[in-house]
Amino acid sequence: MTYGVIITILICLALLPWTLYFITYSKLKLVHIKAFLIGGMGWIIALILRTPILISASIVFSKVFQVVIASLLAGVFEEGLRFYFINKFMREDFSAGRIISMGIGWGLFEAILTYVISMISVLVIILYQIEVPDFEIPSQKELLMGGLIGAYERNVAIAIHVGFTIIVAASLMNRKWLGFAIIYHSLIDFIAAYLGLILPHTYQNLWIIEGIVTGLTILLYMIIALILKVRLAKAFTNSVIPSIFYRE
Numbered sequence: 001m002t003y004g005v006i007i008t009i010l011i012c013l014a015l016l017p018w019t020l021y022f023i024t025y026s027k028l029k030l031v032h033i034k035a036f037l038i039g040g041m042g043w044i045i046a047l048i049l050r051t052p053i054l055i056s057a058s059i060v061f062s063k064v065f066q067v068v069i070a071s072l073l074a075g076v077f078e079e080g081l082r083f084y085f086i087n088k089f090m091r092e093d094f095s096a097g098r099i100i101s102m103g104i105g106w107g108l109f110e111a112i113l114t115y116v117i118s119m120i121s122v123l124v125i126i127l128y129q130i131e132v133p134d135f136e137i138p139s140q141k142e143l144l145m146g147g148l149i150g151a152y153e154r155n156v157a158i159a160i161h162v163g164f165t166i167i168v169a170a171s172l173m174n175r176k177w178l179g180f181a182i183i184y185h186s187l188i189d190f191i192a193a194y195l196g197l198i199l200p201h202t203y204q205n206l207w208i209i210e211g212i213v214t215g216l217t218i219l220l221y222m223i224i225a226l227i228l229k230v231r232l233a234k235a236f237t238n239s240v241i242p243s244i245f246y247r248e
Contacts, residue, residue: 107158
C-alpha cells in the first residue's frame with residue numbers, strides 16, 4: 001500500500017462509523033443536522049476560549065501541571081458550553097434525536113480538525129519531502145500501526161461526547177449532573193494525557209491507555225443506564241427524551 005492509501009483508510013476508519021450511524025439514525029432531517037452543527041461549533045468555541053490559557057500554561061508550568069490544567073479546562077469549557085448550547089437551543093424541541101446529534105457533531109468536528117488534518121499534513125510532508133524540525137517520516141507500517149490507534153481513539157472520543165451530551169441534558173433539571181460531567185471529563189482527559197506523558201511511547205502502551213479510556217467510557221454509559229435509568233437502545237432510536245431527565 002502507498003502512504004496515500006494508508007491515510008485514506010485511516011481517515012475512513014476514524015470518521016465513517018459515527019458518520020454512517022448519524023446518517024442512518026437521523027435520516028438527515030434538518031433538525032438533526034442543525035443540532036449536529038451546533039455541537040461542532042460548540043467544540044470549536046470551547047477550544048478557542050481555552051487556547052490562550054493553554055499557551056500561557058505551556059510557558060509557565062511543568063509538563064505535569066500543563067496536563068492538569070489542560071484536563072480541567074477541557075472539562076469546564078466543553079461541558080459548560082455543552083450545557084449552554086443545550087439550554088439555549090434545545091429546550092423548545094428537547095428530543096433524544098437532537099441531543100444525540102449534537103454529541104456526534106461535537107465529536108466528529110473534533111476528529112476532523114485534529115486527526116484528519118494531522119493525517120493530511122503527514123501525507124503532504126511525505127509527498128513533497130518537506131523538512132519539519134523534530135519530525136521523522138514514519139515507515140508505512142509505523143504509520144498504519146500508529147494511525148489505527150488514533151482512529152480507534154477518535155471513535156471512543158465521539159462515544160464519550162455523546163454520553164456527556166446525554167448527561168448534560170439531564171443537568172437542565174438537576175445541576176449535579178453538570179458537575180459530574182465536568183469532573184468525569186477532566187478525569188478521563190487527565191488519565192489519558194498523564195499516562196501518555198509518563199509511559200514510553202510504544203504501541204503496546206498506547207493500546208493500554210486506550211483500553212483504560214474505553215473502560216471509563218463503558219462506566220460512563222453504565223451510569224447513564226443504571227443511575228439515570230436511560231435505556232440506551234430506546235434513547236438512541238426514539239424521538240422523546242426519557243422522563244428521568246425531568247425528575248430532580
